[in-house]
Amino acid sequence: MSTQASTARMEKIVSLCKRRGFIFQSSEIYGGLNGFWDYGPLGAELKRNVKELWWKSMTRLRDDIVGLEATIIMHPKVWQASGHVDTFSDPMSTCRACKKLVRSDQVWDMLETTPWAQAVRETSPEGKPNPEALLKWAKGKGLRAVPNFVFVKDPEAFLARVAAHTGEWDAQGQSLIQILCTADAAGPLSMPCPHCAGELTEPRPFNLMFKTYVGPAATEEDIAYLRPETAQAIFVQFKNVVDSTRVKVPFGICQIGKAFRNEVTPRNFTFRSREFEQMELEFFIKPDDVVQAQTGAVAALAPDAPHGEPQPNWGWELWHKYWVEERFRWYESVGLKRSSLEEYWQKPDELAHYARATVDILYKFPFGTQELEGIAARSNFDLTQHQTHSGKSMEYFDQEANLRYVPHVIEPSAGVDRLILALLCEAFEEEEVTDEKGQTETRTVLRFHPRVAPVKVGIFPLLKNKPDLVQKAIEVRDMLRPLMNVFYDDGGAIGRRYRRQDEAGTPFCLTIDFDTIGENGPEKEGTVTLRHRDSMTQERVRIADLPALLLGKIS
Numbered sequence: 001m002s003t004q005a006s007t008a009r010m011e012k013i014v015s016l017c018k019r020r021g022f023i024f025q026s027s028e029i030y031g032g033l034n035g036f037w038d039y040g041p042l043g044a045e046l047k048r049n050v051k052e053l054w055w056k057s058m059t060r061l062r063d064d065i066v067g068l069e070a071t072i073i074m075h076p077k078v079w080q081a082s083g084h085v086d087t088f089s090d091p092m093s094t095c096r097a098c099k100k101l102v103r104s105d106q107v108w109d110m111l112e113t114t115p116w117a118q119a120v121r122e123t124s125p126e127g128k129p130n131p132e133a134l135l136k137w138a139k140g141k142g143l144r145a146v147p148n149f150v151f152v153k154d155p156e157a158f159l160a161r162v163a164a165h166t167g168e169w170d171a172q173g174q175s176l177i178q179i180l181c182t183a184d185a186a187g188p189l190s191m192p193c194p195h196c197a198g199e200l201t202e203p204r205p206f207n208l209m210f211k212t213y214v215g216p217a218a219t220e221e222d223i224a225y226l227r228p229e230t231a232q233a234i235f236v237q238f239k240n241v242v243d244s245t246r247v248k249v250p251f252g253i254c255q256i257g258k259a260f261r262n263e264v265t266p267r268n269f270t271f272r273s274r275e276f277e278q279m280e281l282e283f284f285i286k287p288d289d290v291v292q293a294q295t296g297a298v299a300a301l302a303p304d305a306p307h308g309e310p311q312p313n314w315g316w317e318l319w320h321k322y323w324v325e326e327r328f329r330w331y332e333s334v335g336l337k338r339s340s341l342e343e344y345w346q347k348p349d350e351l352a353h354y355a356r357a358t359v360d361i362l363y364k365f366p367f368g369t370q371e372l373e374g375i376a377a378r379s380n381f382d383l384t385q386h387q388t389h390s391g392k393s394m395e396y397f398d399q400e401a402n403l404r405y406v407p408h409v410i411e412p413s414a415g416v417d418r419l420i421l422a423l424l425c426e427a428f429e430e431e432e433v434t435d436e437k438g439q440t441e442t443r444t445v446l447r448f449h450p451r452v453a454p455v456k457v458g459i460f461p462l463l464k465n466k467p468d469l470v471q472k473a474i475e476v477r478d479m480l481r482p483l484m485n486v487f488y489d490d491g492g493a494i495g496r497r498y499r500r501q502d503e504a505g506t507p508f509c510l511t512i513d514f515d516t517i518g519e520n521g522p523e524k525e526g527t528v529t530l531r532h533r534d535s536m537t538q539e540r541v542r543i544a545d546l547p548a549l550l551l552g553k554i555s
């Protein structure tokens with residue numbers, strides 16, 4: 001998809017989200033607050049369904065994972081032990097011209113989507129610099145749009161250098177914008193401000209944790225942080241969970257909850273927010289040397305072979321692979337196609353110093369392929385850190401092995417809001433349809449998997465001024481309501497009501513008509529029209545069969 005088409009698609013999704021009550025800007029009547037989003041009636045249901053499905057798959061459908069719900073504000077030492085106070089920062093630059101702050105590691109990505117970068121690209125088809133067209137742009141539109149852009153300031157000098165180094169640029173696969181930002185082919189890239197193309201300062205670290213004070217004194221000693229991730233509470237409560245339940249390593253503790261990061265440049269709708277929700281699992285496993293001692297040999301990882309069911313001889317590599325595959329399977333079960341997802345293995349120089357391996361699950365968003373979830377093999381770094389900083393032992397006594405150790409951990413860490421956005425992007429479709437009168441129109445439809453769809457069934461009496469129809473429709477509504485989220489709608493033509501539910505992503509609609517109440521003979525009495533959102537086909541179904549039929553489709 002071209003950049004323009006992706007931007008247009010994203011704009012449509014954002015506008016649908018507001019129009020239909022999925023996602024609103026936080027505090028919108030006061031101008032909004034950058035990086036904060038509210039979920040409207042449909043969004044709230046969608047989010048609940050997603051969290052419910054994750055929680056169920058982790059805890060209720062397994063014997064080896066338990067849940068936790070911890071506080072957002074914890075003892076500040078937690079964040080010293082975890083390393084967040086010292087190292088949880090992003091590199092940040094300020095623009096010397098417009099004074100805006102930007103995250104230095106995101107500048108190139110942001111640049112590629114600016115209108116002026118798009119205009120530059122249009123001068124030079126297939127990325128091959130077209131000197132004449134570039135010069136014309138720099139002296140005309142470029143000068144008006146981005147007078148601070150170093151290329152615009154001295155286009156002739158730049159084009160001379162570009163020409164001198166053509167082969168090198170090509171070999172490095174740099175984009176046209178990068179070429180035009182580079183003062184010297186051998187030198188470093190000089191990143192321009194993505195807002196005004198001005199000069200940026202050197203990157204400086206900026207801590208992402210939100211600070212607050214606990215208690216009325218508000219002194220330095222009272223500083224506390226809003227948690228930047230939910231995972232640390234799991235490590236901090238590890239001992240309490242082990243002591244209060246009957247879990248045995250390997251086992252997991254999971255949590256869903258809010259996390260806060262003072263992101264420098266929140267963007268791409270909800271993708272990078274300052275307040276968001278995470279769904280995290282810490283799955284504790286035996287260190288490989290314990291597995292080796294107990295079973296004789298740690299099972300070897302066969303990258304292309306299916307891992308099968310967990311085995312006692314699994315070391316961290318197999319557990320890691322197991323969780324990567326489990327998580328892909330789960331994403332498919334909530335309606336993301338495998339072809340919309342990508343698996344990215346972090347390179348050794350990208351890994352956190354304690355991580356042995358990290359796989360990111362990426363989703364192909366319209367604005368780029370980006371991270372939905374990270375699955376990290378974190379050794380026993382976190383528990384050991386808390387043991388050192390708290391002075392409390394984090395050792396686990398393994399009865400089978402008859403020894404004590406600090407367990408290692410595999411951490412699948414997902415963002416709820418990014419997943420909601422991915423589900424919206426995956427589901428959104430506009431298609432041309434022809435109505436019964438032969439007229440074509442564009443149908444906007446959200447093709448959510450029935451499992452996550454905010455409303456499962458729309459229930460419509462054919463006419464709202466026929467008491468018999470209304471009464472029957474209300475009966476059907478009251479029968480289904482305790483079982484699933486239904487929406488009763490008696491307003492407007494049936495076709496319009498279907499369209500409204502298509503846009504909300506409702507997979508099924510029921511129409512109660514004259515057949516239902518027996519006006520056209522006894523054989524159709526007690527039946528309704530069941531209309532399917534995706535195929536738009538309709539079938540006649542007995543009211544008595546509805547609960548089992550619908551529950552089968554949404555569970």
Ligand code: ATP
Pocket residue numbers: 229261263270271272273274276277278371372373374413414415416417418
């Ligand atoms: P990124 O590199 O995109 O900032 P990250 O690698 O720092 O993300 P993690 O710390 O691994 O993210 O957090 C786990 C998950 O939490 C991410 O995969 C993502 O789904 C979610 N997440 C992290 N930061 C944000 C944010 N600012 N807004 C929304 N979701 C987020």
